[in-house]
Amino acid sequence: MVALPNRVLQDHDETTFMRPVSNCAGCGDTKVSWSVLEGMKRFNREHELKGKNRYQVVYAADRGCGNLQGYHAYHIVDTIFCMGSGVIVGEGLKESCSEKQIVVTASGDGGYNFNISGFKFAAKNKKWGAITIVYNNYNIRMTGGQIPLEVDFDKEGKAMGFEVLHINPYHVDDNAELFKELMGRYLNKEKTMVVADGVCVVDMAKDTKAVGLNLGHFVKSDECLDLKFKEERERVASEEPEKLKDLPRFKCRLCGIGLRCHALLNNDPTLCFGCGACKQFPCPVGALSFEGPSFADSTRIPELLTMYRV
Amino acid sequence: MNKGTNLNLGRVRLSGNQAVARGALEAGVRLATGYPGAPISDLQGSFEQLAGNLRRASPFAIKVGEALDNANYQLTAHWGTTTNEDNAFALALGAVICKGDFKSREFLTEDEWDLVYGDTVFSEDEEKRVPVGSRVMCSFKHLGGNTAADAIRVAVNVVPYTGGLGIASGDDRQGTASQTMQDNKVLFSSHFRIPTFELHSPLTAHQTVKNCYRLFEELGTPFAVIMNYDLSYREVSVDLAMEVDLGANMRQKGFTRDPKHLVTIGPHIRPRENKFHSKLIPLFRKKIGEYFDFLGNKVQQLGERPRTLLLLNGPFREDFQLLRHDPTLKDRLLKKFGGNVAVETTVVFPQPESLYKKLLSKLSIDRIFVFEEGYGRVIYLQLLDLVNRHGLDAKVFDCGIPYEPRIYERFSYIDHILAE
Ligand code: SF4
Ligand code: SF4
Ligand code: SF4
Numbered sequence: 001m002v003a004l005p006n007r008v009l010q011d012h013d014e015t016t017f018m019r020p021v022s023n024c025a026g027c028g029d030t031k032v033s034w035s036v037l038e039g040m041k042r043f044n045r046e047h048e049l050k051g052k053n054r055y056q057v058v059y060a061a062d063r064g065c066g067n068l069q070g071y072h073a074y075h076i077v078d079t080i081f082c083m084g085s086g087v088i089v090g091e092g093l094k095e096s097c098s099e100k101q102i103v104v105t106a107s108g109d110g111g112y113n114f115n116i117s118g119f120k121f122a123a124k125n126k127k128w129g130a131i132t133i134v135y136n137n138y139n140i141r142m143t144g145g146q147i148p149l150e151v152d153f154d155k156e157g158k159a160m161g162f163e164v165l166h167i168n169p170y171h172v173d174d175n176a177e178l179f180k181e182l183m184g185r186y187l188n189k190e191k192t193m194v195v196a197d198g199v200c201v202v203d204m205a206k207d208t209k210a211v212g213l214n215l216g217h218f219v220k221s222d223e224c225l226d227l228k229f230k231e232e233r234e235r236v237a238s239e240e241p242e243k244l245k246d247l248p249r250f251k252c253r254l255c256g257i258g259l260r261c262h263a264l265l266n267n268d269p270t271l272c273f274g275c276g277a278c279k280q281f282p283c284p285v286g287a288l289s290f291e292g293p294s295f296a297d298s299t300r301i302p303e304l305l306t307m308y309r310v
Numbered sequence: 311m312n313k314g315t316n317l318n319l320g321r322v323r324l325s326g327n328q329a330v331a332r333g334a335l336e337a338g339v340r341l342a343t344g345y346p347g348a349p350i351s352d353l354q355g356s357f358e359q360l361a362g363n364l365r366r367a368s369p370f371a372i373k374v375g376e377a378l379d380n381a382n383y384q385l386t387a388h389w390g391t392t393t394n395e396d397n398a399f400a401l402a403l404g405a406v407i408c409k410g411d412f413k414s415r416e417f418l419t420e421d422e423w424d425l426v427y428g429d430t431v432f433s434e435d436e437e438k439r440v441p442v443g444s445r446v447m448c449s450f451k452h453l454g455g456n457t458a459a460d461a462i463r464v465a466v467n468v469v470p471y472t473g474g475l476g477i478a479s480g481d482d483r484q485g486t487a488s489q490t491m492q493d494n495k496v497l498f499s500s501h502f503r504i505p506t507f508e509l510h511s512p513l514t515a516h517q518t519v520k521n522c523y524r525l526f527e528e529l530g531t532p533f534a535v536i537m538n539y540d541l542s543y544r545e546v547s548v549d550l551a552m553e554v555d556l557g558a559n560m561r562q563k564g565f566t567r568d569p570k571h572l573v574t575i576g577p578h579i580r581p582r583e584n585k586f587h588s589k590l591i592p593l594f595r596k597k598i599g600e601y602f603d604f605l606g607n608k609v610q611q612l613g614e615r616p617r618t619l620l621l622l623n624g625p626f627r628e629d630f631q632l633l634r635h636d637p638t639l640k641d642r643l644l645k646k647f648g649g650n651v652a653v654e655t656t657v658v659f660p661q662p663e664s665l666y667k668k669l670l671s672k673l674s675i676d677r678i679f680v681f682e683e684g685y686g687r688v689i690y691l692q693l694l695d696l697v698n699r700h701g702l703d704a705k706v707f708d709c710g711i712p713y714e715p716r717i718y719e720r721f722s723y724i725d726h727i728l729a730e
Contacts, residue, residue, distance in 0.1 A: 058565050060404065061573075078565070079407070079572045081468075082460045085400040088392070092404020095341050095386060096444040097565040117393035118400070124391065 023260065026275030028169030028199030028295070029135055030260045033076050035172050036104055036133075039179025046180065055183065058103045060090035062111035064135070077106075084115030087122050087132055094128040102186055106133040113149050116156070122191070123161035129186035131179075132162070132193050137200035153195045162193035169196045170296035172259070173280035198299025201273045207301050208293075213308060215274025216292015218263065224287035225252040227267065255281050255288055314557070317377045319550040326541035327353035328370045329512040330449075330478050332550075333519025335360070335374065335383070338558030339476075340444040341405045342387045343398040347451035348487035349542035350480025354389045354449055361387035373550070383559055395454035399461040399477075402448040406532075407471040407572060409441035410564025417528045417597060425589060426470050426530050431568040440528050441566070442474060445558055449478035452492045462502050462532075466586055467579045470530020471571055476523055477504075477534040483684060483714035484539045491713045493684030498534040499659030500688060503587070505533040505594050506658040507605070508624040508682075512546045518606040518656050520555075525601055529594060536658070538625060538683060538714045591660055599662030606656050609669070612640065613649030619669060619678045619704075620652045622727075623689055625714070626681035627654045629723035642728045651675065658682075661692040670702055678706045681727060685712040 023030050036057060044054045061077045062084060079089055090105035097103065105122070112119060112134050122130045134153065157164035167175050182192055198204055208215055220227055229251035236243050256264035259281060263271035276294025290296070293308045324332065331353050334342065342357035344350070358364045359371035366372045378385070392398040415423060415438060423438040432441045450458065465472045479498070485491040498506040505526055509515040519535055526533040570578055598605065622630045630652065633639045643650070651669055669675060678697070680690040690708040697704050715721035 075569070077573055078567055078569060079404070080574055081400065081403065081464045082396075085396075085403075085461060088397045088400040089404035092341075092343075092401040092406075093408060093565060095401075095405040096408035096410070096563050098410060098563050101565055115397070118397050121388075121392055121397060121401075127386070 024202050024273060025261045025263045025271055026201040026273030026277065027260075028196060028201060028275065028299075031169045031172050031275070031277045032106075032133060032135065032167075032175065032196045032199070034258055034260075035175035036179050037076055038172075038176035040102070040183060042176060042180040043183040052100075054100070056101050058093055058097055058101045060086045060093055060103060060105045062086035062107040064108040064111065084111045084118060086111065087115065088118035090130075090132075091122055091125055091128070102131070102183055103128075104131045104133065106135065109134055109136045109151060113151065119157075119162075119193070120160045126189070129189040130162070130191045131182050131186050134193060134195045135199045136195050136197045137203060153193065157193040157195075162191045164193045164195060166195045166197055168296060168299055169199050170275050170277040170294065170299075171280055172277050173282060198295060201275050201295065204295060204299065204301065205273055208304065211301060211305060213293060213301070213304060216276075216290060216294055217269040217272035217274060218278040219269070219289045219291050220267065221287045221289070223285045224283075225285060226250055227287075230267070252284075255283055315381050315554045317374075317381075317550075317552040317554060319373045319377060319552065321547055322370055322373060322550045323545045324370060324512050324548050324550070325352060325543055325545045326509065326512045326515060326537050327480070327543070328356055328368070329515035330509070330519055330535065330537070331356040331360075331370075332374070332552060333516035334445075334447045334476065334523075335378065335385075336516060336520045336552050336554050337476075337523035338445050338555040338560075339447050339523075340384050340386065340559055341402065341446045342385065342449070343392060343402045343446070344389055344449040344478075345392060345395045345398045345454055345457075346390055347454060348480070349482055349537070349539045350449055350451050350478065352542065353478060353480070354387070357385070357387040357447075358389050361385045363387055363389070374552070377552075378554070381554065381556060383554070383556065395450040395458040396461050398450065398454075399448050399458040399465075402446045402475060403461060403465055403468070403472070405444050406446045406473075406475040407468060408443045408563060408565040409471065410566070411442050411561040412439040413442050414439055415528065417525050417601065422593060425593060426528075430470065430571060431566060440473070442527060442558075442561055443563065444561065445474045445476075445523055445527065447476045447478060449480070451488065452479055452481040452483075452494045453488055453490065455479055455492075455494050455497045459497070459501075464574055465532050466502060466504065467574050467582050468571060469582070469586060469590065471568070472532045473527040473530035474523065475532040476519065477532060478519075479534055479536045480539070480542045481536055481684075481714075482539050484716050485713070486539055486716065493686040493688075493712075494534075494536055495658050495682075495684050495688045496686035498536070500686065502534075503591060503659070504531055505598065505660065506536065507533070507656040508536045508538075508658050509541060509656060510624050510628040512541070512544060513548060514606055515541075521601075521604050521606065523558075525597060525605070526594075529590075529597060531590070531594065540625065540714065541628075595660040595663060598657055598660065599665045602657075602662055602665060608654040609651060609665075610654075611649070611651050613644045616649040616651045616673050617675055617677065618647045618650040619666070619675045620647065620650050620727075621678065621680045621682075621689060621693065622652060622654050623656070623658065623680075623682040625683055626723050626727060627656075630654060630727065632724050639724060639728065646728060646730070647679070658688055659692065661689065661696065663696050666693070666696060667700060667702070670704055676704045678704055679709045680706065681723075682710040683714055684710070
């Protein structure tokens, strides 16, 4: 008799777990995640809700770029199941979550097309409010650049029963304010569909390059706490190297971590994709700004061209 | 928090579909989702009427509805509104994963609890209580299982957060109102690999459904109950005495974050799938064996020195009851099979191996006859596998029929069992 090898599932199957999942610097998906969380914080602050009285976001997502990063980087994502299921799973969550939990759902435009009837259900379900985010990259680009089914969110969303709101994903502060407002409207059983237009910077940057438009980059002034600290570290390294081990590696990095952007984390403008989210990020010392054209000006390339007269 | 309420509602006619609804309500189900289609529309229609979405028309819905209203029973039903079975199931999934409450263990040992809940956010609970939330039922006809397959398969990766979710499948194996005569036992047991049961009578279906909720909620897994076309519609008269678990119905709501379980991405699901197949299914198998009677199954010896095991499932089991009333049938049975052990079982998957191994070794049984309906031969194949894997000295015979005969075929299940 031939002895079969004793096949054991090795732990190394899990090496992928160690791989940091990372969206591109400037990815619009991540910016929306930041704004949702920030919006919830601001809502609680505005209503002076503390401790147990605070509201919480429960975030039911679909499969795709934005939500993967949302999970790994922001820890905002609570559920990801099947393609297109986020919106309807969210309706189920509403049935059984607490009154202090606000369910936000997030799908790509592919997921929207995949399960438009789920959206319709969310719009028609009189029992609850709804905040459904659609990450609109105008295409199902990540999976190979297929030609998508044309979507007119304004007409379709309205026909279903949503108020359709378009946002520029890179207006992070405005969007945080909007989500703060939407949290209240959700509790009032209102139905909103937030369409985040132009979330894929990689794709849009290709297009801007093709038409000869060079996007700008972030700028940090000398006031930046991290840059100041970097100088201090360099001084200690050359003058008192024995003390270096006692120093933290960085001082602030609020913007880099908040926006999950490698360019900011490395203080390297050459890595900047030019999304423009830095324009609105609330740096505690006002040290962050942006120079030149960016998708914060517009996510529509012809509009950008007109603005910058290329 | 076990607040039981007894409702005595007098004589009522009850179909198989209504019996399943009764079981779900007795278990305290708070959300019923589904998508219509013969033969199961009647089940979801009952929930819709009970939840107040439709006018209460059937005597069952009128009587039960009034009693549940008086008890402040909470019920939400979504039927056609979900537009398809996949959405109906995803809706159910969202509702069942919220675990805002706890109950104490009834069925699990501490070690078993560690196995089921040890890698969840509840693992630190000192009393090793069971995290619970809304009990949910999702129902559809056999073909709906195909439509909902994506979501149901994912539910396996979300175990144990899916405890408290029951699926009812109305199988049209007659092809009376469908384009295929699909055997959903294949789908639920061989593909999804969740505990699967075939019901056989409107008199007992509620008890099986209710007890499945109790047992499998603790085990953290969804379960499926299947009815054939005839059972879905067949009516019996019963004295409707319901024991409703109001405590389960009124549990505290709340979502507890556990993205390692609830975000189904590769690194999370790989160990989970592995655990499900290698550890949890054996545990389900063991518990089904331990709670065999509780789940509505029966083992009886007929005649002396039994050397034959008869496994009777679904409609075969139902017709087997006729032996009680007609002694000539029993004589014919003994003449055909000699002394035997008859296992009247609702269990489709996973079969309680230890029970069969014990019977085989204790009673020197060397022939096993499996009577089941449906082309999947799911029970037969499991018994065959059991005998082969353990090197048991017994032969297994497939005595099932591949589809459900229609009325004009004048098929008799008991005659099939007793045929020479
Ligand atoms: S603008 Fe800011 S967030 Fe956007 S890519 Fe550049 S550095 Fe990153
Ligand atoms: S490819 Fe596009 S959508 Fe995906 S992470 Fe990069 S920028 Fe975001
Ligand atoms: S948030 Fe402001 S201070 Fe902090 S690292 Fe960014 S630019 Fe510097």
